[in-house]
Amino acid sequence: MSSKKTDREKTVIVIVGGGIGGLALLNALSASINPEKHTVVLVDARPAHMHLISSLRLIVSDADDLLKQAVHPYGDHTFRNKFAGNGSFVHGSVTSVKFGDGGKGGQLILDSGEMVGYDILVLATGSSWPRPLGFPTESKSAIENHIMARRAEFAEAKDILLVGGGSVGIELAGELKDIFPSKPITIIQRERLLLNNTYPDKYRIAIQKQIEARGVTVLTSDAIPASDASDVSASQVPKDGFVTEQGKKLKPDLVVPTWGNRPNTSYLPTDLLSSTGHVKILPTFQLPTHQNVFAFGDIIEWKEQKGAAKAAFFHTPKVAKNIMAYLNLAESSAKYSGSMEMIMITNGKARGLAYFDILWGIILGGWFVTLLKAKTLMIGRIPSQTGYTPK
Ligand SMILES: Cc1cc2nc3c(=O)[nH]c(=O)nc-3n(C[C@H](O)[C@H](O)[C@H](O)COP(=O)(O)OP(=O)(O)OC[C@H]3O[C@@H](n4cnc5c(N)ncnc54)[C@H](O)[C@@H]3O)c2cc1C
Numbered sequence: 001m002s003s004k005k006t007d008r009e010k011t012v013i014v015i016v017g018g019g020i021g022g023l024a025l026l027n028a029l030s031a032s033i034n035p036e037k038h039t040v041v042l043v044d045a046r047p048a049h050m051h052l053i054s055s056l057r058l059i060v061s062d063a064d065d066l067l068k069q070a071v072h073p074y075g076d077h078t079f080r081n082k083f084a085g086n087g088s089f090v091h092g093s094v095t096s097v098k099f100g101d102g103g104k105g106g107q108l109i110l111d112s113g114e115m116v117g118y119d120i121l122v123l124a125t126g127s128s129w130p131r132p133l134g135f136p137t138e139s140k141s142a143i144e145n146h147i148m149a150r151r152a153e154f155a156e157a158k159d160i161l162l163v164g165g166g167s168v169g170i171e172l173a174g175e176l177k178d179i180f181p182s183k184p185i186t187i188i189q190r191e192r193l194l195l196n197n198t199y200p201d202k203y204r205i206a207i208q209k210q211i212e213a214r215g216v217t218v219l220t221s222d223a224i225p226a227s228d229a230s231d232v233s234a235s236q237v238p239k240d241g242f243v244t245e246q247g248k249k250l251k252p253d254l255v256v257p258t259w260g261n262r263p264n265t266s267y268l269p270t271d272l273l274s275s276t277g278h279v280k281i282l283p284t285f286q287l288p289t290h291q292n293v294f295a296f297g298d299i300i301e302w303k304e305q306k307g308a309a310k311a312a313f314f315h316t317p318k319v320a321k322n323i324m325a326y327l328n329l330a331e332s333s334a335k336y337s338g339s340m341e342m343i344m345i346t347n348g349k350a351r352g353l354a355y356f357d358i359l360w361g362i363i364l365g366g367w368f369v370t371l372l373k374a375k376t377l378m379i380g381r382i383p384s385q386t387g388y389t390p391k
Pocket residue numbers: 016017018019020021022043044045046049050052053054055056092093094095124125126127129133168171264267296297298299306307308309310311344373
């Protein structure tokens with residue numbers, strides 16, 4: 001009789017969310033687990049990993065190679081090293097969690113009604129983004145249809161209003177100006193400057209000047225009525241346009257919400273969440289009430305700006321170490337105490353501005369952002385995370 005353990009006898013680690021954080025963790029754990037004792041299940045609402053950092057260029061530009069490179073289906077290739085042949089992918093959206101008592105395993109309930117059991121659960125479900133980035137979940141072709149529909153919408157529009165002057169609004173304006181240099185683009189932003197007050201005024205002003213230099217109109221300290229701002233497709237824009245709170249008349253034929261990202265945590269009971277819907281965690285990324293449940297990435301309640309770099313480079317190594325400690329494969333656990341604020345905002349393919357919160361705050365200009373982010377949007381790095389080679 002073989003002494004090899006079946007998957008049912010192994011400790012099952014379930015990672016919910018194969019986004020930037022979930023995949024980084026999967027890869028980190030794949031170097032350290034014991035394949036005789038541990039197995040992994042990755043659950044994602046989508047059948048494919050979406051590279052969010054390139055998603056704004058993806059919905060504007062008609063470059064087919066970008067479409068191939070930015071959407072990576074999950075499959076056997078997702079599980080490598082000690083997870084090779086020792087992991088599985090489940091396509092489904094988690095709708096609730098039945099937590100086990102006293103550190104015992106529990107079960108996830110998916111939208112299909114299917115249940116997925118876990119011994120250790122890791123939640124990395126990220127954020128939901130406004131409509132243009134609300135990629136469907138059912139199939140890769142539905143995702144591609146959504147992208148094509150957005151491209152057609154932008155191409156047909158004669159005057160575009162972006163509602164929200166955060167990084168999504170600014171980067172989208174830059175991508176639009178690359179493809180449609182003479183199309184009128186306006187960003188309307190409720191705050192007195194673009195971005196939020198995590199960043200110093202000198203950076204916020206510099207970024208406004210840079211985007212205005214490309215012919216984008218920026219209206220700050222102003223807004224259109226909330227009901228109009230939420231989700232207005234081209235066919236629904238009122239014929240007479242909008243009057244802003246400051247009394248300006250705008251007559252766009254396409255209104256694009258670029259604000260309002262929210263943590264994807266509606267599958268959790270409210271007592272585990274903060275008032276903003278983020279998951280309350282200990283500095284070890286464990287839930288205070290469930291030591292075998294971890295959460296990280298965009299969904300956690302932590303006073304910091306959310307970002308891929310935070311999830312992949314600053315949270316992941318600590319979550320991986322703490323899971324190993326929980327499995328008695330590491331001697332000590334690691335506590336998170338926050339990380340440096342930094343941001344790199346592109347303005348199309350050849351411009352942008354970065355900010356690093358070190359010394360008195362460092363702003364780096366176009367060449368730096370172009371080299372590191374704007375030119376390729378870091379797309380070349382995804383195969384090393386997904387194990388998938390675009391064909
Ligand atoms: C346009 C754009 C540009 C960006 N540029 C940068 C940048 O330059 N630098 C940077 O640091 N950050 C950037 N970000 C932010 C960055 O993408 C996120 O902070 C990062 O992806 C968060 O990682 P995550 O693993 O927490 O979640 P995500 O990467 O969002 O992954 C979450 C995953 O969970 C899945 N999921 C969600 N709900 C469920 C559910 N109920 N059941 C099952 N699966 C579920 C989703 O399908 C998704 O695959 C950008 C974001 C956008 C939109």
